[in-house]
Amino acid sequence: MKIGELAKRSGLTAYTIRYYERIGLLPRVSRGRSNQRDYDASILNWTEFLHRLKTTGMPIRGMLQYAKLRERGPASEMERCRLLEEHRDRVRAHVAELQSCLSVLDEKIAGYAAAHRMENGHDRTRNKPARRKAAAR
Amino acid sequence: MKIGELAKRSGLTAYTIRYYERIGLLPRVSRGRSNQRDYDASILNWTEFLHRLKTTGMPIRGMLQYAKLRERGPASEMERCRLLEEHRDRVRAHVAELQSCLSVLDEKIAGYAAAHRMENGHDRTRNKPARRKAAAR
DNA sequence: CCTTGACTTAGAGCGCACTCTAACCTGTAT
DNA sequence: ATACAGGTTAGAGTGCGCTCTAAGTCAAGG
Numbered sequence: 001m002k003i004g005e006l007a008k009r010s011g012l013t014a015y016t017i018r019y020y021e022r023i024g025l026l027p028r029v030s031r032g033r034s035n036q037r038d039y040d041a042s043i044l045n046w047t048e049f050l051h052r053l054k055t056t057g058m059p060i061r062g063m064l065q066y067a068k069l070r071e072r073g074p075a076s077e078m079e080r081c082r083l084l085e086e087h088r089d090r091v092r093a094h095v096a097e098l099q100s101c102l103s104v105l106d107e108k109i110a111g112y113a114a115a116h117r118m119e120n121g122h123d124r125t126r127n128k129p130a131r132r133k134a135a136a137r
Numbered sequence: 138m139k140i141g142e143l144a145k146r147s148g149l150t151a152y153t154i155r156y157y158e159r160i161g162l163l164p165r166v167s168r169g170r171s172n173q174r175d176y177d178a179s180i181l182n183w184t185e186f187l188h189r190l191k192t193t194g195m196p197i198r199g200m201l202q203y204a205k206l207r208e209r210g211p212a213s214e215m216e217r218c219r220l221l222e223e224h225r226d227r228v229r230a231h232v233a234e235l236q237s238c239l240s241v242l243d244e245k246i247a248g249y250a251a252a253h254r255m256e257n258g259h260d261r262t263r264n265k266p267a268r269r270k271a272a273a274r
Numbered sequence: 275c276c277t278t279g280a281c282t283t284a285g286a287g288c289g290c291a292c293t294c295t296a297a298c299c300t301g302t303a304t
Numbered sequence: 305a306t307a308c309a310g311g312t313t314a315g316a317g318t319g320c321g322c323t324c325t326a327a328g329t330c331a332a333g334g
Contacts, residue, residue: 002280002281003280003282004280004281005316008312013322013323014280014281015322015323015324016321016322016323018282018283019321019323031282032283033331034281034329034330034331035210035281035282035329036280036281036282037281037282052238052241052242054235055235055238056235056239056242059321059323060319060320060322061320063209070302074252077249077252078249078253080249081246081249081250081253083270084242084245084246084249085173085246086244088239088242088243090245091235091238091239092239092243094231094235095235095236095239096191097192097233098192098228098232098235099232101189101192101193102193102225102228102229102232104189105189105193105221105224105228106225108186108221109218112214112215112217112218112221113218115191115211115214116212116214116215116218116310116332128265139310139311140310140311140312141309141310141311149310150292150293152292152293153291153292153293154293154311155312156291156292156293168312170300170301171299171300171311171312172299172300172302172311172312173300173310173311173312174311175311196290196291197290198290268289
């Protein structure tokens with residue numbers, strides 16, 4: 001597989017693939033004739049994994065750390081595991097934070113919706129703007 | 138409240154507060170004598186809200202859009218609401234993605250843990266190397 | 275033969291969101 | 305009086321993660 005096809009299949013651009021190779025996130029693979037990179041399909045497992053780390057907010061520094069350990073073979077498994085566990089914990093914390101933000105967002109949206117209903121004269125009950133905790137719609 | 142205190146209370150730095158003012162995220166408040174910004178405590182509601190938008194991944198461009206609407210008063214409420222709804226939906230989608238990544242991460246970690254148990258001779262049951270889904274090596 | 279398109283490299287450029295520097299000013303405490 | 309802690313400005317610099325440019329090589333098709 002040449003770089004263009006890997007780009008299509010991995011969702012990275014060829015630019016990014018070369019960049020990742022430069023910095024050590026992707027291996028320096030063997031070249032076919034005319035010096036072109038020749039990737040094995042198994043590289044896709046790695047790019048997918050990297051994609052997940054990235055999606056979950058791991059900085060390149062962290063991925064690099066993991067990649068370096070990986071290159072050192074099975075002896076590094078415990079440390080890799082530790083690294084992933086720490087990352088997972090951070091991600092979990094972040095998800096919790098997002099969910100808390102989401103509920104505030106929902107409240108606020110509900111507030112706007114309520115205001116809008118009043119403006120349109122749907123306010124038969126004349127309460128105070130109603131203490132509507134969460135839940136939109 | 139002067140800029141230093143707002144910085145402490147909001148969690149932003151004074152640099153960032155001035156930056157936000159420059160770009161229009163924070164209002165140009167009145168100055169006391171000697172030209173120093175004098176903030177009302179109510180600004181904290183706004184900085185907190187901005188913080189939540191930022192935490193949930195809204196780019197400054199988006200916050201700016203919201204801020205501009207806000208300055209136009211109640212007439213913009215419907216549009217603000219729409220903006221928040223769109224953002225909320227993106228955040229929800231992102232959270233879902235994170236959770237899917239988390240489960241993959243958990244699998245992988247479990248794989249490492251299993252490998253580690255075997256290595257330490259806790260493998261009484263001598264099955265095939267166990268279906269180590271993600272594992273690595 | 276010649277064009278086309280995919281590849282190669284080193285290195286420059288970009289967009290984002292700050293973060294800091296330099297030079298200056300002001301109010302308060304000793 | 306003087307030092308010091310804070311504030312002010314315009315504008316430069318930083319770190320991240322790409323993204324692109326320029327100039328060149330190569331293989332296949334018309």
